[in-house]
Amino acid sequence: MPRRNAVVVTHTRLRQSGTVVAEAVSQLRVAGFEVTIIDNTEAPDFGVQPACVPDDTEIVVVLGGDGTILRAAELVHCTQVPILGVNMGHVGFLAEFESFQIDEAIRRIAEHDYSIDERMIAHVDVWLPGASEPIQDWALNDITLERADRGKMVELSIRVDDVEMSSFGADGVIVSTPTGSTAYAFSAGGPIMWPNVKALQLVPLAAHALFARPLVIGSGSTFTIDILDDSMSDGWICCDGRRQRALPKGTRMVVRESRDTLRLARLSGVPFTSRLVSKFDLPVVGWREHARAESGRPVRLSNHGHVFPAGVSDGAGHDVASDDGGRADANGSAPADGGKAAA
Numbered sequence: 001m002p003r004r005n006a007v008v009v010t011h012t013r014l015r016q017s018g019t020v021v022a023e024a025v026s027q028l029r030v031a032g033f034e035v036t037i038i039d040n041t042e043a044p045d046f047g048v049q050p051a052c053v054p055d056d057t058e059i060v061v062v063l064g065g066d067g068t069i070l071r072a073a074e075l076v077h078c079t080q081v082p083i084l085g086v087n088m089g090h091v092g093f094l095a096e097f098e099s100f101q102i103d104e105a106i107r108r109i110a111e112h113d114y115s116i117d118e119r120m121i122a123h124v125d126v127w128l129p130g131a132s133e134p135i136q137d138w139a140l141n142d143i144t145l146e147r148a149d150r151g152k153m154v155e156l157s158i159r160v161d162d163v164e165m166s167s168f169g170a171d172g173v174i175v176s177t178p179t180g181s182t183a184y185a186f187s188a189g190g191p192i193m194w195p196n197v198k199a200l201q202l203v204p205l206a207a208h209a210l211f212a213r214p215l216v217i218g219s220g221s222t223f224t225i226d227i228l229d230d231s232m233s234d235g236w237i238c239c240d241g242r243r244q245r246a247l248p249k250g251t252r253m254v255v256r257e258s259r260d261t262l263r264l265a266r267l268s269g270v271p272f273t274s275r276l277v278s279k280f281d282l283p284v285v286g287w288r289e290h291a292r293a294e295s296g297r298p299v300r301l302s303n304h305g306h307v308f309p310a311g312v313s314d315g316a317g318h319d320v321a322s323d324d325g326g327r328a329d330a331n332g333s334a335p336a337d338g339g340k341a342a343a
Contacts, residue, residue, distance in 0.1 A: 003034060003056075004032050004058050005034050005036070005054065005056055005057050005058055006033040006035050006036075006057070006058055006059050006060070006061060006109075007035070007036045007053050007057050007059075007060045007075070008021070008024065008035055008036070008038070008060075008061050008062075008063060009038045009061070009062045009063070009068060009071060009075065010037070010039060010063040010064055010068065011039055011064055011068060014063060014064060014088055015039070020063065020088070020099065021037070023102070024061070024063060024086075024106065025037065027102070027103065027106045028061070028106055028109075031106060031109070031110035032110065033110075036053075041071075043071075043074075044074065044242075044243055045245070046126075046137055046243045046244055046245035047126075047135040047136060047137050047243070047245070049074075050074050050075065051075075052075055052076060052079050053075050053081055057079075057081045058081075059082055059109055059265060060076055060081055060082070060084070061084050061105075061106075061109070062083055062084065062085045063086050063088055064085075064087075064088050065087060065088060066085075066092060066093055066094045066095070066183075067241070068088075069083060069085045069094045069095065070140060070141060070241065070242060072085075073140045073240070073262055074242070076262070077121075077260065077262075078260055081263070082114075082116055082263040083262070084097075084105065084109065084265040084267070085264075086098070086099060086102055092279070093279055094264070096264070096265065096266055096268070105267065108267045109265075114266060114267045115265075115267075116263050116264070116266070117195070117263070117266045118262070118263055119140065119177070119178075119179050119195060119261060119262045119264055120177050120195075120219070120258075120261060121139065121257075121258040121260050121262055122138060122142075122143055122176075122177050122255055122257065122258060123136070123138050124136070124137050124139070124143050124175075124237075124239070124253055124254065124255045125253065125254045126237065126247065126251065126253045127252040127253070127254070128247070128248065128250075128251055129249075129251060135245075137239050137243055138239065138258055139177065139180070140179055140180070140240055140262050141177065141183050141184070141240045141241070142176040142177065142184050142239075142240065143174070143175045143176075143237065143238070143255055144172060144173075144175075144237070144238045144239075144241075145172050145175075145225055145227075145236070145237050145247070145253060146205070146235065146236045147171055147233040147234075147235065148233050148234040148235055148236045148246055149234065153169035153170055153171065153208060153231075153232055154169065154170065154171075154172060154233045154234070154235050155167070155168075155169045155227070155228040155232060155233075156168060156169075156170060156172075156173060156225055156227060157225070157226040157228060158202065158215075158225055159224040159225075159226075160215065160221060160222070160223060160224075161217075161221050162222075162224065165215070166209065166212065167228070168204065168209035168212055169207070169209075169231075169232065170204050170205055170206055170207035170208065170209075170212070171205040172204075172235075173203065173204050173225060174188055174190070174202070174203045174205065175201070175202050175223055176190060176200070176201050177200060178194060178195050178196075178198075179195055182276070182279075184241075185201060185214075188203045188204075190203035190214045191216065192276065194273075195272055196272075198218065198219035198257065199216050199217060199218055199219060200216070200217055200221075200255065200256075200257065201214055201216045201217075202214065202215045202217075202223050202225075219257040222254055222255065222256040223256075224254050224255075226250075226251070226252045227247060227249050227251045229250050230249075231249045234248050235249075237253065
């Protein structure tokens with residue numbers, strides 16, 4: 001029987017605070033894996049690719065939050081090794097399972113019972129003033145260019161496909177992938193992009209300009225961002241909140257879709273929309289509907305247990321409760337027999 005290798009990526013605090021990591025490693029070994037444990041170590045320097053996991057690694061299991069998954073992404077970059085995340089943190093958008101589901105996760109891994117979700121990665125070329133070659137890096141979530149001097153603005157020029165779009169002073173800009181659109185870019189006012197969208201977005205941070213709205217471009221396009229020579233502040237670049245460095249005035253960065261992708265192991269068919277509603281606890285029932293429900297009008301529950309008053313659609317084409325407790329037909333009137341309306 002061929003040897004099966006798994007890598008567990010976690011962090012020291014989690015290993016020292018309980019038995020969850022030891023139990024997961026033990027279960028993987030019982031399932032026939034040889035296991036290597038990697039603690040969540042310090043980030044590498046910007047532009048430096050750390051050593052990757054061995055090519056014969058079958059899967060990387062991440063025990064931690066999204067930050068630990070971003071660390072694990074560095075270990076599988078430019079490989080075909082998939083990552084499975086088990087959330088030990090807070091929101092855990094990238095994780096597939098929660099901590100209490102470890103037993104099921106390991107069983108599914110052992111049985112090869114999972115699919116692969118390929119996530120888009122952003123590539124960045126940083127051209128320092130006078131440089132003949134760029135410094136290259138990448139990001140699964142986002143690439144942030146911020147002011148180095150916290151008391152001043154950084155002056156930026158923004159181009160798309162080498163066409164000047166805007167220039168302004170700002171705290172900085174975020175260039176995000178669809179995966180990162182629920183992270184820093186979302187907090188800064190950017191739109192949420194579904195993971196299967198092939199696009200990049202740029203979100204200005206406190207820009208001093210009349211037109212400084214988020215921009216979304218297709219996967220074949222590029223963002224070019226220049227730190228102007230007369231900028232009040234130098235810049236600071238950071239990829240995925242980890243790999244970072246200072247950028248002097250006159251630096252140019254070009255961001256495009258990478259040729260590489262990150263492979264996430266998926267064990268369920270739960271759509272991204274359901275994860276979005278669950279993780280953000282979205283108020284899918286508005287205040288008007290709550291007010292009607294509290295007034296005593298008949299209501300029904302959606303599949304998620306949300307209250308819908310009479311005459312209100314759940315947006316999924318389901319019938320709604322009528323005022324007399326029956327079902328409304330296509331014209332909004334209740335059938336005479338109080339039963340279901342015809343299709």
